[in-house]
Amino acid sequence: MTAAANQSGRRPTTSRRLERAGIRDVAAAAGVSITTVSDALNGKGRLPEETRSRVREVAERLGYRPSAAARTLRTGRSGLIGLTVTTYGEEPFTFTEFAYFAEMARAATSAALSRGYALVVLPASSRHDVWGNIALDGTVVIDPPDQDPLVSELYRSGVPVVSDGKPGNCPVTAWVDNDHEAAVLNILDHLSEAGARRIGLLTGTSTDTYTRLSTEAYLDWCRRVGQEPVYETYPAHDPAAGAVAADRLLARPDRPDAVYGLFDPNGTDLLAAARRYGMRVPDDLLLVCCSESDVYAGTEPPITTLSLKPRRIGTTVVNLLIDAIEGVDSGTGVDVGRLFPPRFRTASAGPPPGTLMPTELIVRASSQRRSPRTTVSPPRLPGEV
Amino acid sequence: MTAAANQSGRRPTTSRRLERAGIRDVAAAAGVSITTVSDALNGKGRLPEETRSRVREVAERLGYRPSAAARTLRTGRSGLIGLTVTTYGEEPFTFTEFAYFAEMARAATSAALSRGYALVVLPASSRHDVWGNIALDGTVVIDPPDQDPLVSELYRSGVPVVSDGKPGNCPVTAWVDNDHEAAVLNILDHLSEAGARRIGLLTGTSTDTYTRLSTEAYLDWCRRVGQEPVYETYPAHDPAAGAVAADRLLARPDRPDAVYGLFDPNGTDLLAAARRYGMRVPDDLLLVCCSESDVYAGTEPPITTLSLKPRRIGTTVVNLLIDAIEGVDSGTGVDVGRLFPPRFRTASAGPPPGTLMPTELIVRASSQRRSPRTTVSPPRLPGEV
DNA sequence: AGGGGTAGAAGAACCGTTTCTCCATGAGAC
């Protein structure tokens, strides 16, 4: 074993496969201690600038990259944030179905990155061992169901949790949501002003906050203005069911003359259904749906959409989470209030702080009856105006 | 300090904040050594089933979760896989623009999860410190540009890299791609059979493999059949530019009677442009575009699309990567060939193994002139045959 | 009875950092 042939401390030279340079190698090469290397590279300690730069240079020359695992172990921070999306059915998670998620995740990733964190995508339903095997500094959950056991466990074990969507019953550090009531009310008023007499709703069967709040706001509005509710529900995760529900809605005897669809694909589904029933949009049917997709700018006619501004939500959620991670020493109460006043979970006192964000209604032809294109004229040729 | 009040080894009782239980706590509670706990929980060592279950039970009771950081430090495996997407312009990465990415990422996440790994989303352009701060077992790169410095550095430092998209010049462990040549040729033949006389192409200005191979295949085909190429290029990351390019293509004096658009939004853009120019689809213009979106099933008319089958790609890429991670001990040649024949980078000998996967053409009304609705129209615009 | 094999479990090194503590040294104050 050729003992006593050590090189830089204690590592035996046996089978010296060319591994990445460690902090000890840098220290040896620079002729200083590992303490000095660490301090120099992290801008800590009391070192003259000359030493610092020399160490930096040696580290650079050796291609030194500190071990993330070791740093995480020592400091307790991994720089990793979980992103949990609610799951439906077979596939681990929906992502594409709703452009909202994709946009939101994208903004969240971006926001995290700019503060030095990275996002780990983790379906809520994934194997427990995967969750346990990752050192997470905090987690973003999207629309957690009531009493989500995963969220509860995370929160209990001291990991900050910020949710997109007002949480039902699970404890979270903070939450962000759109003002869904206001959004729905605004849409219904908008449709009324455009001349709608009977406004229908296409909604979902699930119990998530978005669906529930929106539907309740619709029912409230109906009560207030004295309209009989006209709505159809379907499992929102099933794209085929949406088309069927749209059809059902327009096939009713009390057929509505305006419809708001809560989910992204409702716009095209309703448009197709309207065509099948010979209804012209917006002349016979006013249409609005909630969507982040810009295909609705190009449909015939273009469809008015409600945007939940997912980028804004994603950014806000992540920033709140990182504030919580960095401001509070997560859990035991130690260090609380050193930098921050006790804004975040002083000791689970009171409800978690929530933020409501406005939505944006993008008005297009489908919800404006006074549109200039009065008749069924065929598409205009390039020459005409 | 109340010395000699230690509890389970060496941790001083001083300031015993209620931390998560460690392996030592479990060992103490179960009356065994930490070795035994580790072995029992990981199914190693020689232990009677009785001891195993007892330890498991105690661990469960204490809510013990092994520290991911510590395990990673010791074993050298983090269970984390990076997912790098090419970036354009300001925003960290495109994700929604191309449903392809979203679908692919989703499938990749799913495949990784089912093998016990999680995905970390990391734009190639993100701050270097973020990359350095994460212990990655391997990385998936989507469509790396030639000579990507990031990929090179990763590969050099021993991290397995599998790319979606045949890599230009950067070394990778393996790669997966669609058979783009075959796909384009197939589409052009399909359009020819449907009666196209002059097929145009809407393509991009960037130099990624997809754009390059597809365009070259188109030009080759033109040469072979003796058609003058008719194409317009635009920066694919700019959605507005796409509409303009579509317009340009149909405004040309040598206006094509069929168009293939390489990017997702081209379908709607071309449809809109055709309307503007009074061209009917498919009567005056045959249309195909590459897209994963199912909105093209509902447009008027429905548009034929080429699917790159991103789920299949994502799954394959991840499985190849994990095979490489688990089969080969990354880099030094040690352990190579214990389980696997030297399929993956024996010692950087020869080109990395690549896999070509087929695409799928989803034929809809926009590319079939023999549709029953054809009767009413004068077939060709630009004069006679 | 002695020796070898094996089951069951404990000891301790090690993974690569960060960070707390402490030690020289030299300059200025008295």
Next chain:
DNA sequence: GTCTCATGGAGAAACGGTTCTTCTACCCCT
């Protein structure tokens, strides 16, 4: 001259697991 204090830097203890090695019985065989 000694005391203090600041400066520059080294030593070594964590962090919390995994795993290689060793140790002790105990049983079986000859």
